[in-house]
Amino acid sequence: MDSxxxxxxxxxxxxxxxxxVYRFFRGRGHSVSGAQCIKLEKLKILKDGEEITKFxxxxxxxxxxxxxxxxxxAVRSSLAKLEHRKGGLLFIEVDITHRINLAAQFNxxxxxxxxxxxxxxxIRFRIGGTPKPTTIETELKKLGVK
Amino acid sequence: MTTDNHVDPRGPRFGAAIxxxxxxxxxxxxLSNQSLAYAIVVALGVLFTWxxxxxxxxxxxxxxxxxxxxxxxxxxxxxxxxxxxxxxxVGLAFALLGVIGGIFSAxxxxxxxxxxxxxxxxxxxxxxxxxxxxxxxxxxVGIIR
Numbered sequence: 001m002d003s004x005x006x007x008x009x010x011x012x013x014x015x016x017x018x019x020x021v022y023r024f025f026r027g028r029g030h031s032v033s034g035a036q037c038i039k040l041e042k043l044k045i046l047k048d049g050e051e052i053t054k055f056x057x058x059x060x061x062x063x064x065x066x067x068x069x070x071x072x073x074a075v076r077s078s079l080a081k082l083e084h085r086k087g088g089l090l091f092i093e094v095d096i097t098h099r100i101n102l103a104a105q106f107n108x109x110x111x112x113x114x115x116x117x118x119x120x121x122x123i124r125f126r127i128g129g130t131p132k133p134t135t136i137e138t139e140l141k142k143l144g145v146k
Numbered sequence: 147m148t149t150d151n152h153v154d155p156r157g158p159r160f161g162a163a164i165x166x167x168x169x170x171x172x173x174x175x176x177l178s179n180q181s182l183a184y185a186i187v188v189a190l191g192v193l194f195t196w197x198x199x200x201x202x203x204x205x206x207x208x209x210x211x212x213x214x215x216x217x218x219x220x221x222x223x224x225x226x227x228x229x230x231x232x233x234x235x236v237g238l239a240f241a242l243l244g245v246i247g248g249i250f251s252a253x254x255x256x257x258x259x260x261x262x263x264x265x266x267x268x269x270x271x272x273x274x275x276x277x278x279x280x281x282x283x284x285x286x287v288g289i290i291r
Contacts, residue, residue: 004177011173015264019272026274066282068226070155103286110279 029114029127029135036106038062038121043102045092056090059143060117061136067097069111071130079114082136086145118143152224158233159270160214161197161206165190165237166266172244172259176252183255184248190262191241197234201227232284233269233277237262 038060045052061079065072076093083091096102096111106115109128116125116139125139168186176183197204244258268274 004174007177008170008174011260011263012170012267015267016271018264019268019274022268022272022274068228068281070223070225070229070278073223100285100288103282109283109286111282 026129027127027132027135029125029131029139031125032123035122038115038117038123040121043094045094047092052090052092054090055117055119055121056088057119058086058088058145059119059140060090060092060121061140062115062117063091063093064102064106064108064111064113064115065093065095066111067095072112075112075114075130079136082140086140089140089145116140116143151227153227153230154210154215154221155223155225156218156221157207157210157215158225158230158275159273160210161204162266163270164206165193166263166270169259169263169266173256173263176256176259180248180252180255183259184244187241187244187248187255187258191238191245194234194238194241198231198238201231229275229278229281232281233265233275236277236280237265240265 040052040055061083063072063075063079065076079091083089094102096108102108106113106123112130114127114131114136115123116136118124124143127135168190172183172186172190174183175186193204193206197206201207240258240261243261244255247254247258265276268276
């Protein structure tokens with residue numbers, strides 16, 4: 001085969017593989033072993049106009065979003081529905097558009113990023129990108145959210 | 147948050163599909179017919195610049211609105227144009243690598259076309275906008291605000 005055609009096909013294959021790897025890892029998330037904590041008094045998260053001072057009884061789900069994040073509204077509405085359905089679950093959203101220092105602090109490289117916290121506010125699980133549908137519920141179950 | 151200037155995300159992906167075809171042709175030609183490959187990379191540079199200067203008159207956007215959009219359902223969500231604009235700037239930077247670098251060293255045309263192809267292909271077919279991902283990272287280190 002002509003080597004220029006072979007190289008062009010190789011380029012398409014490389015790009016496709018990169019895309020498949022991205023698709024495989026996007027939204028899967030992973031457990032966090034170190035006990036990095038969210039400090040509510042530092043974050044000053046507002047929800048319905050009131051500052052959040054307590055974590056959820058069983059678990060808390062934190063969504064980090066930005067104004068320019070395309071997928072965030074969809075993730076927000078699905079997490080809000082989840083909070084409604086599950087007992088002891090608190091859902092909070094942190095807009096980091098104007099608090100970009102938080103991205104460095106929590107090592108956030110994309111929005112949406114979702115953290116799952118235990119009742120003490122320790123980060124137990126994190127997901128970069130739009131979460132896969134069942135991932136969050138599976139992880140919440142481990143923390144005793146029914 | 148205002149949504150007046152937000153765009154249908156399928157528009158940029160449609161544009162990226164065309165860009166990926168053009169850049170693949172440029173890549174292929176750069177290995178045999180360099181002057182034609184160079185002309186395509188210049189054209190890509192013009193298209194990237196156009197989308198930054200006047201996105202509403204861009205031929206991609208125009209053909210999307212005229213031929214594609216009428217056949218699609220309403221978009222589920224709209225996208226903020228800031229990361230998209232940044233991604234176009236990244237694309238332009240790679241096109242300029244080919245346009246300016248190509249004068250001195252022909253392999254840079256190939257490199258430029260390859261990078262543009264990979265980025266446009268991932269955007270069009272996997273919904274991964276590399277430039278958009280970079281946007282948050284670059285803001286994070288404080289290069290742009």
